[in-house]
Each structure stands twice: as structure tokens, then as C-alpha cells.
Amino acid sequence: MSHYDCLVIGAGFAGAVTAGELARRGHRKVLVLERRNHVGGNAYDCLDNAGVLIHQYGPHIFHTSDKRVYDYLSRYTAWRDYQHQVVANIPHGTGRLQYPVPFNLISLETAFGPERAHALEEKLIAAYGAERKVTILELRENPDPEISALADYVYEHVFVRYTMKQWGQKPEEIDPATTARVPVFLSRDCRYFQDPYQGMPAEGYTPMFKKLLDHPDITVELETDAARRLSLGDEVLLDGEPFSGPVIYTGTLDELFGCRFGRLPYRTLDFRFETYDTDFFQSHGTVNYTVDQDFTRITEFKRLTGQVLPGVTTIMKEYSRSYTGSDGETPYYAVINDANNALYGRYAALAEQYPNVYPLGRLAEYKYYNMDAIVGRALALADQLLGG
Ligand code: FAD
Numbered sequence: 001m002s003h004y005d006c007l008v009i010g011a012g013f014a015g016a017v018t019a020g021e022l023a024r025r026g027h028r029k030v031l032v033l034e035r036r037n038h039v040g041g042n043a044y045d046c047l048d049n050a051g052v053l054i055h056q057y058g059p060h061i062f063h064t065s066d067k068r069v070y071d072y073l074s075r076y077t078a079w080r081d082y083q084h085q086v087v088a089n090i091p092h093g094t095g096r097l098q099y100p101v102p103f104n105l106i107s108l109e110t111a112f113g114p115e116r117a118h119a120l121e122e123k124l125i126a127a128y129g130a131e132r133k134v135t136i137l138e139l140r141e142n143p144d145p146e147i148s149a150l151a152d153y154v155y156e157h158v159f160v161r162y163t164m165k166q167w168g169q170k171p172e173e174i175d176p177a178t179t180a181r182v183p184v185f186l187s188r189d190c191r192y193f194q195d196p197y198q199g200m201p202a203e204g205y206t207p208m209f210k211k212l213l214d215h216p217d218i219t220v221e222l223e224t225d226a227a228r229r230l231s232l233g234d235e236v237l238l239d240g241e242p243f244s245g246p247v248i249y250t251g252t253l254d255e256l257f258g259c260r261f262g263r264l265p266y267r268t269l270d271f272r273f274e275t276y277d278t279d280f281f282q283s284h285g286t287v288n289y290t291v292d293q294d295f296t297r298i299t300e301f302k303r304l305t306g307q308v309l310p311g312v313t314t315i316m317k318e319y320s321r322s323y324t325g326s327d328g329e330t331p332y333y334a335v336i337n338d339a340n341n342a343l344y345g346r347y348a349a350l351a352e353q354y355p356n357v358y359p360l361g362r363l364a365e366y367k368y369y370n371m372d373a374i375v376g377r378a379l380a381l382a383d384q385l386l387g388g
């Protein structure tokens with residue numbers, strides 16, 4: 001018999017929060033198995049060779065409207081107040097133009113000049129209301145010729161090529177909820193998110209995860225793939241012995257079952273880091289290249305983290321492509337559509353045959369979840385397992 005009460009696969013937000021709750025609130029002995037050589041999942045951060053605090057797996061900005069989630073994480077980190085702003089950078093004549101994304105009333109003025117922008121603003125607000133968020137797909141359905149021309153402009157200059165780079169498909173071909181994350185915003189608020197709680201962990205994400213997992217009843221084994229220890233046959237086995245405690249599984253569900261129905265489609269990313277001998281490289285934390293370039297966006301970490309480090313800065317370019325499952329590739333984004341959801345459903349049905357196995361998280365649930373959603377779901381699962 002194992003001397004652990006619970007098994008957690010993966011030490012990202014889903015795994016770390018559940019493990020922390022089961023140990024602290026539930027007094028359970030928890031074993032966490034993590035395939036990578038560090039905790040934190042995709043939110044992991046570390047110093048690079050130049051001493052810059054970087055996000056190894058893409059830029060992570062915390063934002064939430066869920067006070068429980070914010071208060072919960074605040075027990076493990078202080079926060080740096082940071083309100084993320086993004087601009088689109090596009091070719092314009094012989095130079096380049098930048099304006100806020102989500103495309104808003106400031107973007108409108110930058111793209112069309114004050115006079116035309118003013119007329120369009122009045123029309124848009126009459127049609128949708130001030131401070132409203134309108135998705136690009138919704139805007140494109142507007143029959144008014146001037147609004148329709150604006151919708152075409154935004155589609156062409158903000159959405160279509162960025163989405164082709166990110167997904168290999170056009171905005172109208174992907175899940176509408178994806179482009180709805182970045183609406184047209186009838187406002188002069190240039191922030192990327194409007195949630196009441198936003199910021200960056202003051203010391204970084206990794207120290208926050210270490211605190212979350214620092215408990216005498218939590219054992220974390222790094223560089224340990226669950227496939228080596230866990231098997232699901234007639235029953236759940238851990239190291240060859242039956243395991244009847246809760247198994248919280250946060251990896252991909254197809255892998256858990258040997259991809260027997262075929263691989264679930266994901267997008268992966270290649271990250272290119274570049275370090276420059278200058279204080280700052282660009283004007284904003286993230287600059288989206290919505291019309292040209294092979295990469296989607298450039299993030300400058302010092303602008304996110306507020307790290308004071310004169311004379312040097314590190315940026316990251318993101319290149320998206322299909323995930324193939326080859327060694328060293330990471331699945332980052334579920335490709336959500338009816339066919340893929342149906343395939344996921346087949347794996348979910350297999351998992352349901354094991355009443356003590358709980359798929360949780362962005363990978364295991366095949367969803368486009370932000371960090372706060374995962375923390376909320378992990379807290380809810382802990383509530384359920386601990387009886388309220
Ligand atoms: P993960 O972080 O993926 O953690 C899963 C862990 O399980 C990993 O460490 C993995 O190694 C491990 N694992 C998997 N399979 C096994 C196995 N078989 N055995 C052992 N271990 C295994 N969210 C925001 O709120 N704000 C942002 O700005 C933001 N930016 C993002 C940028 C990018 C490029 C990406 C890809 C995501 C971003 N997110 C952002 C989303 C955020 O990363 C996720 O919501 C969050 O990390 C999900 O946590 P998780 O625990 O479900 O998954």
C-alpha cells in the first residue's frame with residue numbers, strides 16, 4: 001500500500017493548488033509527479049544568462065475578477081501592480097504604425113485621423129453603446145457600409161494574419177470564443193484586460209509555486225513522467241500497486257491512454273529569446289505583429305516584471321505551429337472545434353471509468369483556460385474532495 005493519500009500529476013497551477021489544498025486543508029499526504037525539472041508548469045520563470053527574469057514558456061500576466069482566486073494566491077505572493085498594454089505594429093507607408101490592441105477608440109484615431117474617427121465613433125456608439133466590447137465577427141455582420149468598411153480594416157490589420165500565424169486558420173474558421181478574447185473595445189481604456197485584480201507576482205511565479213508546494217505532507221518528484229509510475233488498466237496502479245486515493249491528472253488526456261484513438265490536436269510554440277545591451281527594446285510589454293513577420297508577438301520581460309537591470313534586456317518572439325507529439329515539443333493550445341471536442345469526449349469517457357481519477361487543467365480538460373480559471377477550478381475540486 002502506498003503511504004500517500006493523493007496523487008497529483010503535474011506541478012502547474014492545477015496540480016500545485018490542488019496539492020496545496022489537499023495537504024493544508026485536508027491533512028492528506030500528497031505525491032506530486034512532474035515531468036519537467038521544475039515546478040510552475042507554463043507559468044515557470046527564471047533568470048537567464050544575462051540576469052533577466054524571463055518566462056520560459058511565454059508571457060504570463062495574472063488577471064482575474066474572482067476575488068477568491070486573488071485572495072488565495074495572495075497568501076503565497078505579494079503583487080507588483082501591472083496593467084498590461086499591447087500594441088499592434090504594422091507597416092505604414094515607408095515606416096510603421098502602432099496602436100492599441102484590443103482595437104479601441106485611440107486605435108481608431110491613429111488609423112483614420114481625428115475627423116473620420118470622430119464620425120465612426122459616433123456611429124459605433126449609437127450602434128453598440130459606449131464602453132462596449134464587440135467581437136470582430138459581430139462587427140463584420142453590421143450592414144452599415146461605413147461600419148462594415150471599418151470591420152474589414154480591423155479584420156485585415158489586426159486579426160486575419162495574426163490568427164493565420166497562430167492557428168493556421170482564418171478567424172471565422174476557429175472557435176469564435178478565441179477571437180472574442182480580443183474584441184473591438186469602444187473605449188479609451190488601453191489595457192489588455194479590464195479585470196479588477198491584475199499584476200505580476202512580486203518575486204516571480206516560481207517562488208510563489210515553491211511556497212504553495214512547501215508543506216511537510218507534499219512530496220514533489222521532478223523529472224518523473226507519470227507514465228513511469230501510474231497505469232490505468234482494470235484498476236489504477238501506482239508503482240504496480242492498486243491506488244484508491246484521488247488521482248488529479250493535469251497532463252493531456254490522450255497521452256494518459258496511449259493516444260489509442262489518435263492524438264488530440266494542439267498548437268505548440270517555438271520561443272526565440274534575444275538579449276540586447278540596452279535598457280529597453282520596445283515601447284510596451286507586448287507588441288503584436290498583426291500584418292507581417294513570421295512570429296506573432298514580441299514580449300519584453302522587464303516591462304512586465306518591473307525588474308531594474310540597467311543596460312540589458314531580453315525579449316521573446318513566439319512562432320506557432322502544429323504540435324506533433326515529437327520529443328521536446330509542448331502542447332500549449334487546444335485546437336477547439338466540434339471534431340476535436342468529440343475526440344476529447346472519447347478520452348474523457350475512458351477517464352470516467354476510473355472514479356478516483358480527476359482530469360483537471362488546461363491540458364486535461366482540453367480548454368482555453370487562463371491561470372485564474374485554473375486556480376478557481378482547482379479550489380473547487382479541493383472543496384469537492386474535502387466535502388465542501
Ligand atoms: P500547465 O501549466 O501546462 O501544467 C501542467 C504540468 O503537468 C506541466 O508542468 C507538465 O510538465 C506536467 N505534466 C504533463 N504531463 C505529465 C506527465 N505525464 N507526467 C508528469 N508531469 C506531466 N494565462 C493567464 O492567465 N495570463 C497569461 O498572460 C497567459 N499567458 C499564456 C501564454 C502562453 C504562451 C500560454 C501557452 C499560456 C498562457 N496562459 C496565460 C495560460 C496558462 O499558462 C494556463 O492557464 C496555466 O498554466 C494552466 O495550468 P495547468 O496546471 O492546467 O497546466
Ligand code: UDP
Nearest residue numbers: 101158159162163166178179181182288290
Ligand atoms: N488575435 C489577433 N490579433 C491580435 C491579438 C489576438 O488576431 O493582435 C486573435 C488570435 O486569433 C489570438 C486570439 O485573438 O489567438 C486570442 O488572443 P490572446 O492574446 O488572448 O492569445 P494568448 O495570449 O492566449 O495567446
